[in-house]
Amino acid sequence: MPNCYIETLGCQMNKADSERMLGLLSELNYQETSNLEDADLMILNTCTIREGASDKAYSYLGRWNLIKQKRPNSLIALAGCLAQEKGEAIQKHFPFIDVVFGTHNLHRLPDLLLNAQKTGERQCELFENLPEEIPETPIIRQTKVTAWVNIILGCNFNCTYCIVPQVRGREKSRSPEFIKQEIEQLVAEGFKEITLLGQNVTAYGLDFGDQRNLAWLLRYIHDIKGLERIRFLTGHPHHVDDYLIETVAELPKACEFFHIPMQSGDDEVLRRMARIYKVSDYYKMVEKIRNLMPRASITSDFIVGFPGETHTQFLNTCKVVEDLQFDSCITAMYSPRRGTVGAKWEQEPVLKVSDEEKQERIRHLNALVTDVAEKRSKLYLNTIEEILIEKESERNNQMWMGRTRAGKLINFPKQGVFKQGDLVNVKITQANPWALRGEIV
């Protein structure tokens, strides 16, 4: 049987896509290998969210070329968001890439691969848009207890820093019936927790033009027998309304976990980012969440050094992180992306924040984020949490790794008859910013 190796860069959307590629390839009898040197097919699933992400892809390609020279019959495929953005140009530059496909035509992988094998010619196929009907594909999961379930593809916002709408297209919600079937199948296979996935998951159903939205979907899937936990990722503050928050609070399986990127804590910067909410709107949302679910985890992404961001505006972001006490934040220095408004502003010397200043700001913000995360973690000390056992801890096979309902990572010693997929009560004995430790009680 032929082997394939997939390297996945980027976000959960890409990770979920890689699982689909594995599913499609299994129909051609491919088996996954974790050994690159052994692979008949090497797929690079790329990201282009920042310059650093695309640079990473180029460095992989350089290394893979050397491997291919030793194994001339192996094939290299370029997939994902960078491929969608400029796969054709990349293939011209790196002619050893055999197959290029994008985020809109992932389902075409088997045909393209067979064509490449049959003709010995390079294949490049990129669709400008998603197909009218989202193709349902087989999936081979990399996990056993928790799974991602795509519910919406694409994004209709136009944040002025972001390339995602260009490479992931317009929003398209997946049929609720298919979503439910997929979850039922997962539960039958022993999965206990699902994360409803999308770049903009809180826009679910808007394209249906009826009452069905994310809150509706949560109710629609909630009573699936054997399903224990439901999460969703990533939300946009604009679409997190009171009803959604109330629904999460009300439904026992909906976890108190909100990853709702805020991006900046300054109204003027938010306006220029085209985020369409104000700092005060975000505060109201957090207040509502914490009123109904005091234990909820709220996490965010922030960008520092967006063109024109003054030092005072940056300090407003720091103030928000302290005020709102995020459980964790993903921070990034602004990186100009082709075809975005922000990239034009970055060309203007009066607007561009220097690289040194960006570095200084991110250092400062990261220290603050860690500080706040530690405080939030410490609140868990001596409490008893319901933990879903996901797998053995990577560093110690005598320990389990799991998560609290709010999504906090925890390691604890194996004890008793418990196994992967069980829910256990764990007393928290240690807390650092990003993880907890505890003991089964």
Ligand code: SAH
């Ligand atoms: N759909 C999500 C996030 C998409 S991209 C949302 O709306 O929030 C993931 C994160 O990458 C973003 O939250 C943002 O913080 C970061 N990001 C996107 N474009 C960026 C850029 N040009 N430079 C730096 N960070 C960026």
Ligand code: SF4
């Ligand atoms: Fe990008 Fe904004 Fe869409 Fe998120 S909402 S994917 S940041 S354009």
Ligand code: F3S
């Ligand atoms: Fe990157 Fe594409 Fe995700 S650009 S962040 S992999 S949607």
